Amino acid sequence: MKKLQFYIDEIIDEAIISAIAHQFYGEYEERFDRIPLAVRADFLKYLHKLYEKERKELHLINQRYNRRIRSISRAENIATLGHIHQKLNELAGEIFIRTRSVTEINQRCTKYRDLLTLKVISLTRLEMEKDFPRPHNTFAWIRMGSTGREEQTLYTDQDNLLVYKNPADKAYYTAFAKRMVENLSRVGFVKCKGNIMPTNKKWFATIDEWRQKLHGEFTDAENLVDLIVLTEAKYAGGNFPLANTFIQETHKALKSYHASFQAIAKATVLMPIALTIFRKFKTERKGEHKDMLNIKSQGWLPLIMLILLFCFEHDILEETNTIKRIKALERMNAFDTEFAEELMECYITLTEYKIRAQIDFLKGETHEISYFINPYKLSKKDQSKLKKTLSTVEQLQRLAASSYSISDDSL
Structure with a gap:
């Protein structure tokens, strides 16, 4: 029989919860077989108090978490996002100590960092309006590393690339990438020690330039690490169709790299x-x-x-x-x-x-x-x-x- 903890996200519903509850109740009936009614009643009364205390505490933690999540969209500046990020990390740590569920922490941390990234993109674009005319065309922000794998934990660094459509927008998106990296850093996304960030020209290009990169410089043995990083590429913000085009192009290139693998x-x-x-x-x-x-x-x-x-x-x-x-x-x-x-x-x-x-x-x-x-x-x-x-x-x-x-x- 498959272990529930590995498949719970796929199958959990009210019927499953009910079945688990009945299983627990069956264990109680077995343990208390031939035990007097008064003792059973006292036990259930005390057990109810313990369960109710646990339920209320879990509910309060979830309420605090959801309030912080909702506050991301209302944040008006980068400093506020940094404070929210810190509090969410503390809450995630508290939840882990309580449940020891690695997959839950992966999911929660990935979710709130995705939302934080989207908000940083929005605020950075507003900043750009003060100094640059609007770009001719669109872009996509791509996440990689643990974020791309949806395996975020309590500490994160930046593993991102930028793809844009129109070469005429290079000056705009160069400045945008620089501000994004700095703003993410201020929010608590540590700069990547390996420099996998769009301020590095290796991780910044138009979609046509990316096609050339993927079938050119990424194919030699010196770029094996970069090749591995690209296997974890996921959409993070900007234009989804452009991101999807890039990711599909990446998959196409990866299939031709058997010797490298x-x-x-x-x-x-x-x-x-x-x-x-x-x-x-x-x-x-x-x-x-x-x-x-x-x-x-x-x-x-x-x-x-x-x-x-x-x-x-x-x-x-x-x-x-x-x-x-x-x-x-x-x-x-x-x-x-x-x-x-x-x-x-x-x-x-x-x-x-x-x-x-x-x-x-x-x-x-x-x-x-x-x-x-x-x-x-x-x-x-x-x-x-x-x-x-x-x-x-x-x-x-x-x-x-x-x-x-x-x-x-x-x-």
Whole structure:
């Protein structure tokens, strides 16, 4: 039977909720079999108080969240958006501590950052009216990275590109891109360390120039990282038909890059996982991170990349979200249901560690976000779970090596 937590968004409705409630009630009846009526009544009375307290608290959190969401459209300046963003991050952290639902945090953070981006676009266009005549034609703002995968968490940076239609609008959109990057930064979207932003000419062009780029400079081995980034392209604002044209053009180009993906596959299969051949944790031997492992680079990132590779092999380009990609691969029989759920559990477990690190930073408990953890400070149960998670990622690496015909000699 499929695990409900991985499919709840697809099937949840009043009938499902009712069935779960009846299941809980059935457990109560079983536990209280042959227990006197008075004891049952007292138990149910106390249980009702606990449930009602929980229900009210959850309702209040949702109310606060929805108020903040509605306030985005009413914001009149960038500073206000920055304040709203901060409060929404705090609320998302509070919700995660309460539910430990990684997928919920992904969905909520992606939703409010999408709305914030749209509002920043609107305010930036108003700013532009003071200094520039209206452009001749339209543009599209494209999101990539965790935003493109709809896997936003409590910390975000900018991974965007800009495509516009008319070459005559270059001066306008050059200035617009610069203001957008600065305004997003002020709202709390940290500037990308890899410079994947439209202030970098690599990520700024007309639709015709993008066609040339996609079938030209992005095809060589030096641009493999850029190629990977483009697999996560999603509409963020501006003209949707133009964005869709760009994304479809990207998919068309990706299908012609099989040789490049062979190189990506080899690099991904070689990514180190934080396990030794004896199934012990592989940790740093010296330095400030002695006895620690990096949960992001030695677990989470290889998983994300491996799922991408399998999607490319099976021509799954429309999906960018990791969980949805795994489900799509399951539907195509690339993975059986059991292994697909193990992979989804891997994503949940590894992302949970990332979110915990972000919460520690937001609380001021750490001076920077670090994805290094000391696995030996975890409980025995959590150590065992993490080892199983990393072992499953290794298993996926072996499958990828076989699928892409990467021999042991070439590794």
